[in-house]
Amino acid sequence: MPTVSIPALGLQLQAEADENLLKVLRRHRVPIGWSCRRGECGSCKCVLERGEVDLRGYQPGALPASQREQGIILACSSRIVGDVQLGLVDTDDYIEHPLxxxxxxxxxxxxxxxxxxxxxxxxxxxxxxxxxxxxxxxxxxxxxxxxxxxxxxxxxxxxxxxxxxxxxxxxxxxxxxxxxxxxxxxxxxxxxxxxxxxxxxxxxxxxxxxxxRAYFRPRHEGPVYAVSAGTGLGPMLSVVQTALDNGKTDPVVLYAGFRNVSEVYGLERMEQMARRHPNFQAHVVVEFDAPGGLRGGRVGDALFADVKDFQDAKAYLAGSPAMVEAVSAELLARGLPMRDVHADAFYAPAPEAFPAGQAGLARG
Ligand SMILES: Cc1cc2nc3c(=O)[nH]c(=O)nc-3n(C[C@H](O)[C@H](O)[C@H](O)COP(=O)(O)OP(=O)(O)OC[C@H]3O[C@@H](n4cnc5c(N)ncnc54)[C@H](O)[C@@H]3O)c2cc1C
Ligand code: FES
CATH class of the missing domain: 2.40.30.10 (Translation factors)
Known part of the structure; x- marks a missing residue:
């Protein structure tokens, strides 16, 4: 029976041959992020320190070749072929609430x-x-x-x-x-x-x-950038409100992106937060039809036009996979470590989640 060892946590886990690595880690309640479970979001990254896994079927954007060369793998896309030793990418502020x-x-x-x-x-x-x-x-x-x-x-x-x-x-x-x-x-x-x-x-x-695992880290000291697309604003409002309620005094900045002006919502809540908290700023960015007074273009472009230095910052992202993947990649390219980018992309569900009558429809 193959063993998965995680020295940082003092764990030696038993696995079945050919078992999915994320399944093993979740069964043993190992603190690892996950979201899409099919190699698209990059949430389940970990470091393969020793041994080999059968890694396949993932999107190159979720695990660029440069990271793969450093030994980083995606647990959800890895099958166990023998004993392995793993390092975890982000165990700081690990919180596990009961399911x-x-x-x-x-x-x-x-x-x-x-x-x-x-x-x-x-x-x-x-x-x-x-x-x-x-x-x-x-x-x-x-x-x-x-x-x-x-x-x-x-x-x-x-x-x-x-x-x-x-x-x-x-x-x-x-x-x-x-x-x-x-x-x-x-x-x-x-x-x-x-x-x-x-x-x-x-x-x-x-x-x-x-x-x-894209949740607010209360112990972090430094600026917070929360970036949303569409209804990704919901969890990002929860993150910034919680940061401010916790008495955070570093800058807390929200970039809320929408495709069209008709979709814009939440302005009143953002204005209320800005009135109460001088360290809070909100930028509403409309991609296609921004009227005068609202910023036009893509939300990621607005963020990177305004912020040149992400030192000590954490970024929280939620919304369309296209926005989350593009902004995460750019943040990493600008030197923000992976452990400081907390992202949940709103991936469409796996085909088995659709009612039988809809089987075979193309993914939107
Ligand atoms: C972690 C996470 C958090 C999320 N949070 C939010 C949130 O806060 N707010 C929010 O609005 N959404 C959120 N989502 C997205 C949400 O879960 C749904 O995917 C979304 O609402 C679409 O569901 P639906 O019922 O509208 O459409 P669905 O019926 O699920 O259709 C979705 C897409 O799949 C296509 N499709 C239809 N049938 C099939 C088929 N048989 N096979 C393959 N594709 C098919 C459709 O064309 C459509 O484009 C989140 C997703 C994730 C993963
Ligand atoms: S959970 Fe592994 S890449 Fe999304």
Whole structure:
């Protein structure tokens, strides 16, 4: 039986031959990031210090050849072929909240901009504990920037699940048992298309989470740059609000990107934060049709036009894979270490997550 050793954590893990490395690490609750699980996002990077793995089927952007030459691998795209020794890329401020399985009810659904909705949920039962008491397993704890898997019934009564990032703060969830999500609705979307159809005020949804490692690191000292595309603004508002609520005095700067001006939302909340916190700045950037008063172009270009020096900074990114991948790559090229770039790209789900009738559709 092959062994996976991680000297930094004093661990020796047993694995099956040909087993997926990320599966082994997650089974043993090793503090490693992951998101897409198919070699696209780069969240599951680790260092192969000794031994060999069968690494294949990943996107070159997720693991550039220069990093591969330094021994970096993607755990999700690696199969175990013998004993290996690993180093972890980012173990600072590792936080692991218990994974919960909860029933929630929709408190309200509000349109923030055309086809962009805020979905506010109240936790009503703990499914894992089999209890009607929402607090049976304790309050729902997460770190700003994390996401959860939401499931709802479609018109045929089938459960459909997708990942969504918490847009409210961890404090609201812990004390009020309420969670907010910002969701772009596409009428043909298997889950988002249910908003306003089967997902209405009072509807029961199921939630599993929290997940994700692109969360706010409270011990970091230095500037914070939060960059979002579209509804990636939800988790980035949670990150900057939490940083400011924690009394951070370094610059906290939000770059909120949108494709079109009609999609812009959240201005009032950003203005309120700027009024209360002199160290907070928000830049709203509209790619295609910015009117006078709003900045035009791509959000990453705006960030790199304004900021030349990322010394001691941390960057948090959420939204479309194209934005997250391009901005992450540029930050690394400008010298920001990988451990200071915390990114969750909103990848489309794997084909098996689609209802049977939709199998075979092209990925958008
Ligand atoms: C970590 C994470 C966090 C996220 N957070 C958010 C968030 O906060 N807010 C938010 O709005 N979104 C978020 N997302 C994206 C979200 O999970 C969904 O992918 C998105 O909402 C699309 O779901 P849908 O129901 O609208 O559409 P889907 O039905 O899932 O369709 C999505 C795309 O897949 C294509 N497709 C349809 N059928 C198939 C098929 N059979 N095979 C392959 N492709 C197909 C469609 O053409 C479409 O372009 C997040 C994603 C991840 C991974
Ligand atoms: S989880 Fe491995 S690359 Fe995304």
């Amino acid at each position: 919960r399985s909860l029933a929630c009810r929709v408190l309200w659904l509000r349109e923030l901009a055309p086809e962009i909705f805020a979905l506010r949920l109240r936790i009503v039962a703990d499914l894992a504990q089999g209890s009607e008491d929402a607090s049976a397993g304790g309050p729902f704890l997460f770190s700003a920037g994390q996401y959860a898997h939401l499931r709802a019934r479609d018109a045929r009564g089938e459960w459909i699940g997708r990942d969504f990032s918490m847009a409210g703060t961890p404090v609201e969830a812990e004390y009020d048992g309420e969670l907010e999500f910002h969701i772009r609705r596409t009428p043909a979307g298997s889950f988002s298309g249910l908003l306003g159809a089967t997902i209405l005020e009072g509807t029961e949804l199921h939630l599993e989470g929290p997940m994700g």
